[in-house]
Amino acid sequence: MGLELPLDQILVGDCIAEMQRLPPASVHAIFADPPYNLQLKGDLRRPNDTLVDGVDDAWDRFADLATYDAFTRAWLAEARRVLRKDGTIWVIGSYHNVFRLGAALQDLDYWVLNDVIWRKANPMPNFRGRRFTNAHETLIWAARGEESRYRFNYAAMKALNEDQQMRSDWFIPLCTGPERLRDAAGAKVHPTQKPEALLHRVILACTNPGEIILDPFLGTGTTGAVARRLGRHFIGIERDQGYADAAAERIQAIVPLSETAALTMAGKREQPRIPFGTLVERGLVPPGSLLMDRARRWSATVTADGSIRCGRAQGSIHQVGAAVQEAPSCNGWAFWHVELPGGRLRLLDEFRAEILGLQA
Amino acid sequence: MGLELPLDQILVGDCIAEMQRLPPASVHAIFADPPYNLQLKGDLRRPNDTLVDGVDDAWDRFADLATYDAFTRAWLAEARRVLRKDGTIWVIGSYHNVFRLGAALQDLDYWVLNDVIWRKANPMPNFRGRRFTNAHETLIWAARGEESRYRFNYAAMKALNEDQQMRSDWFIPLCTGPERLRDAAGAKVHPTQKPEALLHRVILACTNPGEIILDPFLGTGTTGAVARRLGRHFIGIERDQGYADAAAERIQAIVPLSETAALTMAGKREQPRIPFGTLVERGLVPPGSLLMDRARRWSATVTADGSIRCGRAQGSIHQVGAAVQEAPSCNGWAFWHVELPGGRLRLLDEFRAEILGLQA
DNA sequence: TTCTAACCTGAATCCGCTC
DNA sequence: TGAGCGGATTCAGGTTAGA
Numbered sequence: 001m002g003l004e005l006p007l008d009q010i011l012v013g014d015c016i017a018e019m020q021r022l023p024p025a026s027v028h029a030i031f032a033d034p035p036y037n038l039q040l041k042g043d044l045r046r047p048n049d050t051l052v053d054g055v056d057d058a059w060d061r062f063a064d065l066a067t068y069d070a071f072t073r074a075w076l077a078e079a080r081r082v083l084r085k086d087g088t089i090w091v092i093g094s095y096h097n098v099f100r101l102g103a104a105l106q107d108l109d110y111w112v113l114n115d116v117i118w119r120k121a122n123p124m125p126n127f128r129g130r131r132f133t134n135a136h137e138t139l140i141w142a143a144r145g146e147e148s149r150y151r152f153n154y155a156a157m158k159a160l161n162e163d164q165q166m167r168s169d170w171f172i173p174l175c176t177g178p179e180r181l182r183d184a185a186g187a188k189v190h191p192t193q194k195p196e197a198l199l200h201r202v203i204l205a206c207t208n209p210g211e212i213i214l215d216p217f218l219g220t221g222t223t224g225a226v227a228r229r230l231g232r233h234f235i236g237i238e239r240d241q242g243y244a245d246a247a248a249e250r251i252q253a254i255v256p257l258s259e260t261a262a263l264t265m266a267g268k269r270e271q272p273r274i275p276f277g278t279l280v281e282r283g284l285v286p287p288g289s290l291l292m293d294r295a296r297r298w299s300a301t302v303t304a305d306g307s308i309r310c311g312r313a314q315g316s317i318h319q320v321g322a323a324v325q326e327a328p329s330c331n332g333w334a335f336w337h338v339e340l341p342g343g344r345l346r347l348l349d350e351f352r353a354e355i356l357g358l359q360a
Numbered sequence: 361m362g363l364e365l366p367l368d369q370i371l372v373g374d375c376i377a378e379m380q381r382l383p384p385a386s387v388h389a390i391f392a393d394p395p396y397n398l399q400l401k402g403d404l405r406r407p408n409d410t411l412v413d414g415v416d417d418a419w420d421r422f423a424d425l426a427t428y429d430a431f432t433r434a435w436l437a438e439a440r441r442v443l444r445k446d447g448t449i450w451v452i453g454s455y456h457n458v459f460r461l462g463a464a465l466q467d468l469d470y471w472v473l474n475d476v477i478w479r480k481a482n483p484m485p486n487f488r489g490r491r492f493t494n495a496h497e498t499l500i501w502a503a504r505g506e507e508s509r510y511r512f513n514y515a516a517m518k519a520l521n522e523d524q525q526m527r528s529d530w531f532i533p534l535c536t537g538p539e540r541l542r543d544a545a546g547a548k549v550h551p552t553q554k555p556e557a558l559l560h561r562v563i564l565a566c567t568n569p570g571e572i573i574l575d576p577f578l579g580t581g582t583t584g585a586v587a588r589r590l591g592r593h594f595i596g597i598e599r600d601q602g603y604a605d606a607a608a609e610r611i612q613a614i615v616p617l618s619e620t621a622a623l624t625m626a627g628k629r630e631q632p633r634i635p636f637g638t639l640v641e642r643g644l645v646p647p648g649s650l651l652m653d654r655a656r657r658w659s660a661t662v663t664a665d666g667s668i669r670c671g672r673a674q675g676s677i678h679q680v681g682a683a684v685q686e687a688p689s690c691n692g693w694a695f696w697h698v699e700l701p702g703g704r705l706r707l708l709d710e711f712r713a714e715i716l717g718l719q720a
Numbered sequence: 721t722t723c724t725a726a727c728c729t730g731a732a733t734c735c736g737c738t739c
Numbered sequence: 740t741g742a743g744c745g746g747a748t749t750c751a752g753g754t755t756a757g758a
Contacts, residue, residue, distance in 0.1 A: 065466060094475075095462070095474065095475040095500070096472075098475075099458070099462025099463045099465075099466065099500075100463060101459070102458070102459025103460060103463040105459075106425060106459065106460075107425070112455050112733080113491050113733090114492045114494065115454075115455040115458075115498070116492060117477050117479075117529065119479075119529050123527070129512075129514040129525075130514070131474050132476060132517070132525075132527060132528045133525045133526065133527045133528060135527035135528045135529055136477055136527075136528055136529050138475070138498075140455070146733085149735085149736070152489075152491065154489040154490070154748090155665075156664075159675075160635065160637030160640070160641070160665045160666045161635045161637055161666075162635035162636055162637060162666070162676055163675075163676050163679075164635075164749095165486060165489075165492075165493045165749070166493065167483070167492060167493045168492045168493060168494055168495045168496055169479050169495055169496050173642070196643070197641040200641045201641060204664060230664055257647050257648055257664065258648055260648075260663070260669070261648035261661065261662070261663055262647065264663060264665035265663075265665055265667045265674065265675075267489070267747085268746085268747060268748095269735085269736085269746090269747070273737095273746090275745090316744085316745075317745095317746095318744080318745060318746060319744085319745095327409050329409070329744090329745090329746080330746085331745085331748085332746075333746070334746085334747090396731055396733095398731060398732070400732065400733060401733070402734095404732060404734060405748095406729090406749065407747080408748095408749085410728080410729085412732070412734095413729075413730080414731080414732060415732080420731085453731095454731060454732090454733095456731085456732095456733060480730090480751095481751070481752085482729095482750070482752055482753095483730075483751085484730045484731090484732070484749085484750080484751095485750050487732085487748055487749060488735065488747075489735095490734045490735070490748090491732090491733095491734065493749090493750080494731085494732065533752080534729095534751090534752090535730090536730070536751095536752070536753065540730095548729095548730090551730095551731070552731050724756100724757085725756085726755085726756075726757090727753105727754080727755075727756085728752100728753085728754075728755090729751100729752095729753090729754105734748090735745105735747080736744105736745095736746100736747105737744095737745085738743085738744090739740105739741105739742090739743090
């Protein structure tokens with residue numbers, strides 16, 4: 001390999017320069033919370049005349065859109081080099097910058113998979129009453145390229161949402177209370193610290209335990225903290241020494257979850273493949289058995305080599321299932337049943353689950 | 361003045377050419393639902409093998425992103441000429457095109473005021489389980505320029521939202537049922553007809569009665585129908601004669617409402633839904649926690665994705681609750697408890713109530 | 721007539737391994 | 740690397756058919 005990856009470390013420096021020192025195709029995922037280019041004009045005051053503590057740090061100011069675009073394209077290009085072929089990138093922004101980010105991603109041959117809306121449970125109201133309450137931010141989730149076979153932990157996301165598909169709109173509170181890092185005077189250490197719940201969902205969605213997530217704009221280290229808790233490795237890059245110090249201290253204090261607690265639901269795709277022939281070999285469905293669909297409309301006979309026959313149609317459980325229904329395809333495991341002595345039908349998939357259970 | 365405005369008419373033709381014939385600074389608002397450039401490849405089937413009727417119309421196909429960008433900038437530039445100085449524009453899109461739209465708006469010196477999320481009550485699921493359910497579309501709301509004194513009907517929006525500031529995320533159902541235009545054979549007339557509830561909110565937000573809203577991609581005329589109902593004038597441009605005819609017939613049948621009656625047409629109220637995974641993400645019941653039934657007869661471990669495990673059984677709080685009791689079903693919220701430091705058991709439902717209280 | 725169950729559908733960039 | 744094929748995959752709401 002040559003280069004050693006700086007796992008679970010915070011690199012203090014410019015994110016482009018630091019990424020250039022990483023080997024290509026080396027990280028499984030990237031989460032990036034770049035400067036928003038907010039361009040606030042003057043002070044913003046609440047109706048009671050108190051001053052809103054907005055983002056006016058130097059790192060968030062750019063001369064113009066062209067400068068911001070050049071910066072965006074430079075770090076996104078470097079990020080793409082560092083990203084593994086099956087890796088994905090998350091980028092978060094608001095309407096000030098997210099269109100620049102999205103267009104740059106597309107122009108650099110990333111392939112957008114979703115835009116995800118972080119709906120804030122407790123957004124700051126619009127004090128002037130001149131616009132809609134800006135109650136969300138946008139995350140763009142993209143693969144390295146159009147043909148990428150990227151990772152998506154579908155079953156884990158579904159489990160997180162009580163057994164329904166996870167949607168593209170996420171309702172999560174702002175980072176407040178004890179989670180929010182504050183200095184001795186009680187001031188926010190970082191103006192845009194992201195909630196850990198947001199990173200929890202991001203990291204579970206696209207990485208497995210032991211894999212590596214890179215954050216080129218680490219800030220006060222939410223990505224590192226959640227990665228460590230969930231048993232993932234992180235690489236953080238942060239230009240500001242003060243933020244980096246706060247992040248290091250914060251991440252150090254995180255207690256990683258036990259291996260079992262970090263284990264999420266495995267989808268069927270992740271489970272070992274069992275050929276139907278195995279059921280025949282082991283005598284669970286002996287040759288000569290009769291298979292039937294749920295409505296007992298069709299039946300087929302099991303042969304010794306694990307193929308089945310229904311009239312003139314012979315082939316796999318899938319092929320014959322498709323043939324009798326005149327359907328383009330068929331999952332034979334979820335179609336064919338065996339009649340038990342009492343007359344009840346038992347799905348082939350249940351026999352398979354029995355074998356998978358014995359293996360575990 | 362010279363030129364007479366074609367009020368409450370549908371101009372059949374290319375939107376750029378037709379806009380060029382309108383005088384400058386003549387309309388108060390623009391709503392534009394341009395082609396999304398979806399780039400669908402093969403066909404898509406539901407798990408039950410039925411075919412999804414995707415958008416494959418010729419008007420949605422572009423050679424590449426550069427062609428799409430050129431088209432976008434051309435019509436946006438013409439729209440800006442036609443827009444009054446105090447006018448605003450709404451543009452709707454999905455992740456396929458919305459970044460191109462937003463970047464073009466900014467480059468043409470429009471000033472983005474909000475991005476607004478249309479959260480769909482009933483989106484189409486992701487049938488292959490390869491991405492998050494694409495459950496929203498994005499509207500960009502922009503003024504003609506940075507210094508524009510644009511109109512925003514703050515009080516009307518607040519009234520529509522039970523006297524709270526209107527947020528940037530709107531929960532609105534798809535256009536289905538009787539509202540959806542269908543031909544004699546029952547086929548949808550237009551593949552992407554927008555719901556009237558969406559336009560209702562848009563038009564109320566940025567126009568007054570008697571003012572003019574322009575739609576350069578009228579389609580089957582939702583903008584015209586809602587404008588007429590709300591006592592606004594519209595100018596519609598549509599290239600396809602069939603769509604234009606359907607729109608004309610539809611708008612003709614609309615009965616204008618009084619403004620007070622219009623205000624009563626609020627959006628659908630959403631029921632909050634808290635999945636168990638939310639408690640896990642937010643750290644109320646962290647991964648690794650032990651759940652117990654009231655009699656402490658069974659216990660289960662919480663994992664990072666909100667599933668729980670008891671022996672070999674893993675699944676939702678409901679599934680595992682049912683499994684350990686050998687019952688057909690179980691309400692996990694009312695079954696599982698967490699042991700508090702003092703030893704007292706606290707029901708999961710109480711944690712959920714806590715979150716619901718915060719949201720209200 | 722009324723209730724229930726089955727069926728239909730919506731702006732969708734929707735598979736992945738083996739040979 | 741392209742073909743072949745195993746087999747994984749859906750939610751809400753409206754409409755229609757049937758009991």
